[in-house]
Amino acid sequence: MLLCIGCICHGQNTAKKVPLTEIIVSIEKQFNVKFSYAVEDVANIAIEKPNTSFSLQETIDYLNSKTLLNFKALDNRYVTVSVINKTISVCGIVFSDEKKSPLIGGSVIVNGIGKSTVTDEKGKFQFQNIPINATLTISYLGFESRQFTANELFSAQNNCKEIVLSTKNEELNQVLIKTYLTSGLQKYLDGSTVLNTKKFGILPGLIDPDILQSIQALPGVESANESIANINVRGGTNDQNLVLWDNIKMYHSGHFFGLISAYNPNLTNKVVVSKNGTSAEYSDGVSSTINMQTKDVVNNVFSGGGGINLISADAFLEIPITKKLELHVSGRRSITDLFESPTYTKYFERSFQDTEINADSEQNDTSSDFYFYDYTAKLLFDLNEKHQFRANIIGINNALDYSERLTNSNETESKTSNLSQKNMGYGGNWKAQWNPKLSTNFITYFSQYNIDASDYRVETDQRLTEANEVLETGTKLNAHYKSSDNLNFLLGYQFNETGMLNQTTVSAPFYSSTKKDVLLNHALFSEVEYNKKNTYLRVGLRLNYFQKFEKFLVEPRINIRQKLSNQFALKLEGEFKNQSTTQIVDFEDDFLGVEKRRWVLVTDNEIPIATSKQGSFGVEFNQSQLNIEATGFYKIVDGITASNQGFYNNFQFKNAHGSYTAKGLEFLANKTARQYSAWVSYTFSTNNYEFDAFTPATFPNNVDIRHSMGLGLNYNIYKNLKIAVGGIWRNGLPYTKPVEGDETIQNGNTTMVNYDSPNSENLDNFMRLDASLNYNFNLSQFVKASLTAGVINVTNQDNVINRYYKVNPNDSNDAVQVDNKSLGLTPNISFRVNF
Incomplete structure (x- = not known):
């Protein structure tokens, strides 16, 4: 089965674009020709209509310039349509919606093939040789995620598409510091510290993003006896920390009687640590909240x-x-x-x-x-x-x-x-x-x-x-x-x-x-x-x-x-x-x-x-x-x-x-x-x-x-x-x-x-x-x-x-x-x- 492909020209007004299938039908009537193609090859592709004054060959050349398809006239009666490449290269620059500042460390995943990357200091990302029908998910903590197909991000001129992420409606508490000690550690406006384990970089002595070990890098957080089961926040005892796992209150936190965190970080999206000024939603932990x-x-x-x-x-x-x-x-x-x-x-x-x-x-x-x-x-x-x-x-x-x-x-x-x-x-x-x-x-x-x-x-x-x-x-x-x-x-x-x-x-x-x-x-x-x-x-x-x-x-x-x-x-x-x-x-x-x-x-x-x-x-x-x-x-x-x-x-x-x-x-x-x-x-x-x-x-x-x-x-x-x-x-x-x-x-x-x-x-x-x-x-x-x-x-x-x-x-x-x-x-x- 051939893959679906298409092209979106950078900087054009998408409101004027029409489905390629409609354009093909119009051309067939105009020149009394027949197009031979697989439906899935032209599905989901939209471009601007060619000029009606074009000849048949000029129209074919126009279609070839606007898509990743190969249009070829066999004679005056038949036109074939085939796929040029099954993979393409794409790039984008991710911005915030408010100040349009670049979002550094944003997550970009090519769904289904296991490829992923993060945006650099300019908010930029790029992929080489990904399937032309692949879907990319772009996400950033505190912002609404967006999805694009690869052909939406493709540019024949090699320009990077500008992508704007909107702030989540329910979250006024925005990220203040995007990289805090190491990648994956961030700080919110309310002073809480957020650990994103998927983006976690590396901290001294750790081989994995151990949740309760990582937060000990923060000032005011100690483990007096070197045990993550005995975390002392601003002088408190370990039982004075409210520990929540997906809103479930936990009463145990360590393996090996405290030397290893009992919480597997692989599916953890974020960990929010609050030492003071906690939301009124939480209580029952007089020293800290670890959510x-x-x-x-x-x-x-x-x-x-x-x-x-x-x-x-x-x-x-x-x-x-x-x-x-x-x-x-x-x-x-x-x-x-x-x-x-x-x-x-x-x-x-x-x-x-x-x-x-x-x-x-x-x-x-x-x-x-x-x-x-x-x-x-x-x-x-x-x-x-x-x-x-x-x-x-x-x-x-x-x-x-x-x-x-x-x-x-x-x-x-x-x-x-x-x-x-x-x-x-x-x-x-x-x-x-x-x-x-x-x-x-x-x-x-x-x-x-x-x-x-x-x-x-x-x-x-x-x-x-x-x-x-x-x-x-x-x-x-x-x-x-x-x-x-x-x-x-x-x-x-x-x-x-x-x-x-x-x-x-x-x-x-x-x-x-x-x-x-x-x-x-x-x-x-x-x-x-x-x-x-x-x-x-x-x-x-x-x-x-x-x-x-x-x-x-x-x-x-x-x-x-x-x-x-x-x-x-x-x-x-x-x-x-x-x-x-x-x-x-x-x-x-x-x-x-x-x-x-x-x-x-x-x-x-x-x-x-x-x-x-x-x-x-x-x-x-x-x-x-x-x-x-x-x-x-x-x-x-x-x-x-x-x-x-x-x-x-x-x-x-x-x-x-x-x-x-x-x-x-x-x-x-x-x-x-x-x-x-x-x-x-x-x-x-x-x-x-x-x-x-x-x-x-x-x-x-x-x-x-x-x-x-x-x-x-x-x-x-x-x-x-x-x-x-x-x-x-x-x-x-x-x-x-x-x-x-x-x-x-x-x-x-x-x-x-x-x-x-x-x-x-x-x-x-x-x-x-x-x-x-x-x-x-x-x-x-x-x-x-x-x-x-x-x-x-x-x-x-x-x-x-x-x-x-x-x-x-x-x-x-x-x-x-x-x-x-x-x-x-x-x-x-x-x-x-x-x-």
């Missing part, structure tokens, strides 16, 4: 890819079912139970140090087996242009089996322990565009989190079982009203029902404890968003009602950005937020020494609702792709408990309510160019607890990091070869040492460490240098491949990330120091293909 969204457009193109590294293998597919229905799936599984790589060894030692699994024993013969997997699926259905339906599922699983054989008196006894950690989520939404001004989005989800552990202790012949379960359902309705091009209103309602179970059972002596709690939460929220010329403003209000406690919480939000000149802008953000779920650290009943955290619900007495008040003010400078930001912040979080802070001091087993106050300054300077991006970031902050029931009442926070600095450089060595080098330096974490000369104390029949003043000492400074190298190449016309190598801690720096003490088992008057170390030199390599 992950997967691809949401029906492309009618079959595509996919897969990859493998020294830890895991993964694959993803985008499968068109009909023109209106599409399925996206992804899956990933560790290969560590099949192949123990050097990377796995480093991760295993880091994850399980100072646990029963790595405990030395002369009598015991132990072995362990650890693996993880995750998967996602999304069904996309477009009923029509105004109604879209989506349904998705995500599953995350970590499993650990630990066996122990004790040989005593020539008898061998074998026992097995296990740990399972899962998070399942189901969600759906219905987007409706009722008219050009009014749109709604109805969202519903279900999230289930489970930890199930069975720990058989051979020495005591005792079995300990643990269970922690979270069941949450949520419903949200958002109504957006676009009053004008500059003004948008949001009104919404949200309902959540959260249930939690905590269960402990001991076999000898027998003990059982089960606790269940349920909490219903209603919320009304409204906000107005305004963006015109130099001013961006978003003001919102959220009203929360906790049905169980009959309590109302009012949460105002504000986000203002005022541009003073072409270079300078001022930024003001503020918010009140609350949180009704938290994690407690259980030192007495841990899971094999690996996972000590359990999710619990607030009780309003023993565990109060956590509330935060935060304000920040900053100045921005942006000129010639040099971006400099300085932001001061002040945050108070009230309602924290001693049990969820993980104290290693005299407060370790005490219950009390308190607060912490974090204040400081964040600085970032980032210079981007065609070949490179370089940045330096610095954060100064103080973070102090206040517990009235403790003595002293005020002392440094466990994650009080006074000074933190990051450096990074991405460089394109060649077109397809990139390198990234970066380093982190920060103060060591606070810790508490025992009283010198009186290191232990007797409490009844129990000997305990006698700690000195809390968090009065600091570990040595933390320092790490990372590097990555990426090479992209084509395996075929339709298959792209990439090879990425990364090294974490290139210099093999010996960093202590936690220090505590325990009673010496051989001398009850002595305390033994225990140091937890960070990852040493850890290499990894990844190979990926995409089609």
